[in-house]
Amino acid sequence: xxxxxxxxxxxxxxxxxxxxxxxxxxxxxxxxxxxxxxxxxxxxxxxxxxxxxxxxxxxxxxxxxxxxxxxxxxxxxxxxxxxxxxxxxxxxxxxxxxxxxxxxxxxxxxxxxxxxxxxxxxxxxxxxxxxxxxxxxxxxxxxxxxxxxxxxxxxxxxxxxxxxxxxxxxxxxxxxxxxxxxxxxxxxxxxxxxxxxxxxxxxxxxxxxxxxxxxxxxxxxxxxxxxxxxxxxxxxxxxxxxxxxxxxxxxxxxxxxx
Amino acid sequence: xxxxxxxxxxxxxxxxxxxxxxxxxxxxxxxxxxxxxxxxxxxxxxxxxxxxxxxxxxxxxxxxxxxxxxxxxxxxxxxxxxxxxxxxxxxxxxxxxxxxxxxxxxxxxxxxxxxxxxxxxxxxxxxxxxxxxxxxxxxxxxxxxxxxxxxxxxxxxxxxxxxxxxxxxxxxxxxxxxxxxxxxxxxxxxxxxxxxxxxxxxxxxxxxxxxxxxxxxxxxxxxxxxxxxxxxxxxxxxxxxxxxxxxxxxxxxxxxxxxxxxxxxxxxxxxxxx
Numbered sequence: 245x246x247x248x249x250x251x252x253x254x255x256x257x258x259x260x261x262x263x264x265x266x267x268x269x270x271x272x273x274x275x276x277x278x279x280x281x282x283x284x285x286x287x288x289x290x291x292x293x294x295x296x297x298x299x300x301x302x303x304x305x306x307x308x309x310x311x312x313x314x315x316x317x318x319x320x321x322x323x324x325x326x327x328x329x330x331x332x333x334x335x336x337x338x339x340x341x342x343x344x345x346x347x348x349x350x351x352x353x354x355x356x357x358x359x360x361x362x363x364x365x366x367x368x369x370x371x372x373x374x375x376x377x378x379x380x381x382x383x384x385x386x387x388x389x390x391x392x393x394x395x396x397x398x399x400x401x402x403x404x405x406x407x408x409x410x411x412x413x414x415x416x417x418x419x420x421x422x423x424x425x426x427x428x429x430x431x432x433x434x435x436x437x438x439x440x441x442x443x444x445x446x447x448x449x450x451x452x453x454x455x456x457x458x459x460x461x462x463x464x465x466x467x468x469x470x471x472x473x474x475x476x477x478x479x480x481x482x483x484x485x486x487x488x489x490x491x492x493x494x495x496x497x498x499x500x501x502x
Numbered sequence: 503x504x505x506x507x508x509x510x511x512x513x514x515x516x517x518x519x520x521x522x523x524x525x526x527x528x529x530x531x532x533x534x535x536x537x538x539x540x541x542x543x544x545x546x547x548x549x550x551x552x553x554x555x556x557x558x559x560x561x562x563x564x565x566x567x568x569x570x571x572x573x574x575x576x577x578x579x580x581x582x583x584x585x586x587x588x589x590x591x592x593x594x595x596x597x598x599x600x601x602x603x604x605x606x607x608x609x610x611x612x613x614x615x616x617x618x619x620x621x622x623x624x625x626x627x628x629x630x631x632x633x634x635x636x637x638x639x640x641x642x643x644x645x646x647x648x649x650x651x652x653x654x655x656x657x658x659x660x661x662x663x664x665x666x667x668x669x670x671x672x673x674x675x676x677x678x679x680x681x682x683x684x685x686x687x688x689x690x691x692x693x694x695x696x697x698x699x700x701x702x703x704x705x706x707x708x709x710x711x712x713x714x715x716x717x718x719x720x721x722x723x724x725x726x727x728x729x730x731x732x733x734x735x736x737x738x739x740x741x742x743x744x745x746x747x748x749x750x751x752x753x754x755x756x757x758x759x760x761x762x763x764x765x766x767x768x769x770x771x772x773x774x775x776x
Contacts, residue, residue, distance in 0.1 A: 398569055399599040403663050404589025404616045413612070418603050495603055498645035 284465035289472070292465035300454060306473060309442065309450040313434045316373035320434075321427050323374065324381030328389055332411050340386050347379040351437065355444055365445035372444075376437045377430060384426035388419050421493035428485035435474055506746055508536040510581050512547075512700050513566070513591075513667060518575035519734065520561055527558040528565075529734030531575070533719050535700055538746065546666070546699030548689060550711040553721030554773060557735045559704045562721070563671045566702065567593035580665050581698070589616070592660030592668035596675060598652045600644040606655055607631070607640040613662040630658045633691070649677075650684050657688055666698040674707040682710055689714055708769050709757065716751035718743040720772060741772065 247255040248263055255263070275286060284292075296302040327343055330336035351372055358368045358375075392415055400410035442452035451470060458466035489496055513535040520528040538547045553559045564570045566577055568586035577586040584590070600609050610630055614623035631637045634654040639647060647655060653673075660668055670689075674682050689701050705711045712718065720741035723731045745751040749761070756762050 395595055395597065395599055398564070398567075398593070399595065399601075401569060401588040402567055402591070402593040402660065403613050413601060418601060421603070493603070495643040495645060498643055 284468055288465040289468045292463065293469035293473070296454070296466060296469055301449075302451070302454065302470070302473065305449050305451045305454050306477065308448060309438055309452055310477070312370065312373065312448075312450065313431075313438060316370055316377055316434055317427070317431055319370075320374045320377035320381055323378045324385050325423065327378075327382050328385035329411075329416065331386060331389060332408075332415070340382055343379055344383040344386060346375075347383060349379075351376060351440065355441075366448060369441045369445050369448070372441045373434055373437055377434050380430045380433050381426060384430055385423055388422045388426060389415055391422075392419070421489055421496035424485065424489055424493070428482060428489075431481055431485070432478060435478060506538055506540045509539055510537055511535065511578075511583060512537050512580065512698060513702070514576075514578045514583060515566070516576050516578070518562075518565060518572045518577065520558070520565060520570075521573045521734075526734035527561050528572070529732070529736045531562070531721075531737050533737060533742070535702070535717065537581070537698060537700075538716060539697070540752075544694065544697045546693035546696060546701070547717070548693055548701045548703065548715045549717040549719070550715035551702065551704045551719050551721060552708060552711065552769065552773070553704075553706060553735060555706055557721050557723075559706070559721065560671060563593065563669055563704050567591045567669055569593070579667055589663065590665050590667070592657075592664030594656050594660050594668065594670045594673065596672045598656035600652065600655055600659065602644050605641050605643055606636060606647065606651075609644070609655060610659055610662055613659045616663040626662060630662060633695075634658045634688070650681055653681075653685060654688055657692065661692060661695075661699075666696060667700050667702065668692065669702045669704065671704050672706070673703060674705060674710050686710070686714060708766055708773075712745070712750070712762065712766055712769070713757050716744075716746045718745060718769075720769065722773065 245259070247253040247259065272286075275283060283289075293302075324343075327336070327340050331340045354375070355368065355372055358371050362368050362371060396414045396418070397410055400413050401407075405413060438450065439452035439455055442448070442450040443456045446453055451474065455467060455470045455474075458470060511534050513533075515531050515533045518528060518531040519526070533551075535547065535549050538545075551559065551562065553562075561570070565572050566586065568577070568588045568591060578584060579586045579590050600606075601612065604612065607627060610627040611623060614626045614630075617623075618626055628637075631640055634657070636651060636654055636658070639651055644652060644655070657668065657670075673685055673689075677685065689703075692701055693699050701714075703711050703715065719737045720743070721735045721737055722741060723734075724736055724738055726732050743765075748765070750756055750759075750765060753759065
């Protein structure tokens with residue numbers, strides 16, 4: 245028990261799992277018995293979840309949003325990697341700098357310009373998500389690149405590698421695991437934007453649109469049920485990313501601080 | 503004293519100076535490493551550069567490795583005495599860097615492929631893994647290697663792609679006695695692999711470097727006629743030592759000899775004075 249409150253301690257796995265289960269239970273009990281009824285009851289949320297699945301196609305809507313999110317993430321990752329790697333050339337550094345700063349832009353006005361430039365609603369929806377994710381990914385990826393040390397580059401150069409080959413070995417291959425971590429961390433931003441973009445173009449549906457409708461008609465049990473589904477999906481995604489990292493970059497967990 | 507003679511130069515520093523933002527770090531450094539030949543033996547050479555902390559040893563290392571161009575002067579390497587470019591001189595940095603994303607085998611292979619065709623490179627890697635007692639660790643990532651294994655791997659990697667010259671920057675820094683002994687063995691092993699193999703040790707560890715080297719250069723500051731320190735570290739004529747000539751090279755247990763102790767004391771005194 246004492247290890248749970250000792251800085252940097254490594255409690256036994258069983259103790260840690262017990263602690264997590266205890267914390268979960270406390271949260272559940274608070275939800276069930278808290279005198280102020282801020283949230284709908286657990287039963288109401290579960291009933292609403294069942295209703296959303298059977299009558300409103302929650303699973304199909306989740307799938308639609310998921311495919312859109314993954315599509316946007318794939319394109320955004322490619323774009324962000326390209327912009328970040330191009331910082332090797334001084335000419336492209338201002339572009340990465342500007343892209344990183346664009347995360348302060350609000351999307352509200354931006355969607356209008358995108359709608360003017362693009363023909364279909366789906367494209368606008370996708371491009372808003374891609375834009376939103378890219379600017380965050382570029383920020384994370386460039387900061388990973390900036391952790392490259394003189395020692396690492398010198399090491400590659402002393403092996404007779406050219407400047408481009410040194411960059412490929414040290415920055416591209418050497419930091420691919422960290423790039424995946426940046427993608428994992430920033431995937432969440434797409435889910436936070438999904439409600440906004442799906443309400444812009446409602447014809448394709450999606451879980452964000454479903455959430456918007458539930459919120460609009462003050463179906464708080466439905467809102468909470470959808471939020472919990474999104475939370476669970478996010479947690480699963482995180483787990484998949486961690487798994488991918490372990491499988492494709494087994495060395496990355498060896499150096500992690502414990 | 504065992505007989506020996508000198509042949510062609512393998513490393514030449516000529517008038518090397520380095521300044522950063524107007525501050526002189528190194529000034530007019532001249533040094534030449536010659537291939538030393540001992541009858542009946544195929545052995546390369548170990549040379550040492552001493553200097554106090556912060557004097558510019560790492561800058562000198564990077565200049566000799568071709569990683570930076572000196573403000574003035576030239577560095578020539580090999581029997582052809584070509585100007586140094588990155589990759590011609592193996593450079594083992596203080597923390598023994600390796601590619602963390604590659605296994606030990608792949609770390610060596612990526613180095614060997616620079617000079618050899620794929621099949622020959624794999625053969626070379628096997629030879630070096632065997633020679634440096636790393637065969638059983640071939641599939642490990644650098645994070646799984648012990649300090650000693652990492653050292654051996656970093657040295658093997660640089661040897662696989664350099665042209666006989668290998669620079670060690672502060673190799674004894676932070677090592678315990680057992681690891682220093684192990685490293686000394688590796689250095690001797692490297693020099694016996696090829697007649698032209700030359701290990702250049704840049705260190706502030708006087709005792710260990712002197713025990714291994716057959717030539718020494720002491721980096722220090724000179725004083726002008728008025729007794730003021732001149733800017734930039736250099737190697738004065740009186741600070742170039744030929745340990746072979748002095749009878750202090752290639753002895754099994756040279757550190758136990760009184761002459762060795764006296765010489766080390768002399769060096770310490772010189773460092774204090776500069």
